[in-house]
Amino acid sequence: MTAIAETRTVEAGPEQGGERLDRFLSQAFEDLSRTRCKALVEEGRLTVDGQVLTDPSAKVKAGALYGLAIPEPEQAEPVPEDIPLEILFEDDHLIVVNKPAGMTVHPAAGNWTGTLVHALLHHCRGSLSGIGGVERPGIVHRLDKDTSGVMVAAKTDAAHQGLQQLFARHDIERVYLAFVRGAPKPRAGTIDTRLVRSDTDRKKIAVARDPASKAGKRAVTHYETVRTFGQEPKAAIGTPMAALVRCTLETGRTHQIRVHMAHIGCPLLGDPLYGKGGRGSVLARTDDDRLLKDFRRQALHAAVLGFVHPVTGAELRFETEMPKDMQRLEGFLETL
Structure with a gap:
């Protein structure tokens, strides 16, 4: 098991009793996706009042203290993932999508998989702009994980630079x-x-x-x-x-x-x-x-x-x- 970077704790409130554990954790720790929380629980990184729990589908106990051990990040180049996208527009230069709530835009600690970047890498098959680096190819702006709605990503460096200038000038509706x-x-x-x-x-x-x-x-x-x-x-x-x-x-x-x-x-x-x-x-x-x-x-x-x-x-x-x-x-x- 990899080294622990930090351990986060959260106490379940009365209104959270009975809800599914991985869902509760992803809401308590906003930067962690539900998929990531499920994996951490299955790896034995969760304690409930000091006792290890490995079932992500377990029900939350109101008043219980949960501790989640977050391992040191293992940064790697994102691998394309076949994640469905609602595409509003696409040409050789850019792509516009309707991002669902719950999807993180780019890989980061706690969300190394299942992001919009992973989905775009699969859909665009290597044509995303590289200006954003390996973790943020094509990304010129972002929405919070739990905010839904319209986003644009660049497929060429020319489009990336042009979009960056539009955002910098606030020339975007x-x-x-x-x-x-x-x-x-x-x-x-x-x-x-x-x-x-x-x-x-x-x-x-x-x-x-x-x-x-x-x-x-x-x-x-x-x-x-x-x-x-x-x-x-x-x-x-x-x-x-x-x-x-x-x-x-x-x-x-x-x-x-x-x-x-x-x-x-x-x-x-x-x-x-x-x-x-x-x-x-x-x-x-x-x-x-x-x-x-x-x-x-x-x-x-x-x-x-x-x-x-x-x-x-x-x-x-x-x-x-x-x-x-x-x-x-x-x-x-x-x-x-």
Whole structure:
């Protein structure tokens, strides 16, 4: 067995009791895929209250302390994997796909297989741009593992360089749909901050405390409230329980929308990292919040990607509907 790089611990909450173990672990440790968690458990790297457990399908025990030993990474050149892709557009220079939630974009510690890069290597059969190196061939931007939606990848170096320039100039149309707790006030506006790495949690990004600070990177999100759902109990009339928000990115920073929505008091539903009070807290006041408790990712979808083709000059724009899990979530919110 390879050397241990770190051991992560997590205590199962009451609402997580009874759920499948590998699913619970992949949600607790956002950078690890469910497949990776399953493999680690089967290798005997998981302890439950100090006892080794090797069955990834076992049920989680509420209140139990789980410890997962992460081995030192064994970096290797990605091998093509036959993973189905929803392709929206493809030519000799680039490919546009609709990435599903749960798929990591490129290999990294904890996700050396099953990524979008592995799928693209198989589909494109060696034609991806090499500018990104062996771990990120063709990748010019990314979505978080649990964010779904439209992504573009370069198949030639010319397309890669051209796309990089478009992103650097913010000359790309990027629109996201998000379900948030409460509703923004005002209903439409612009959030303009600087984002830095959190001092208290290195997994998190935070808004710089000093608006005049030059720390971090400037992040700008334009938002508008599409619709609202329900009425917060014991709150002023017109205080929604949740809202569907359309976010247009002027910049594209790590976790930008998730951080910005939380910053204005409207964290994304299902967001395990920035959602105040944890999963399901928004609708915990209702008689039936089972659907939201089963919604195990941030409710965020990259709905629109538009840009000028960096080689042909053609104007391209791709729009996808929300995935089924977000559609079901919307249907539930409509009943509030």
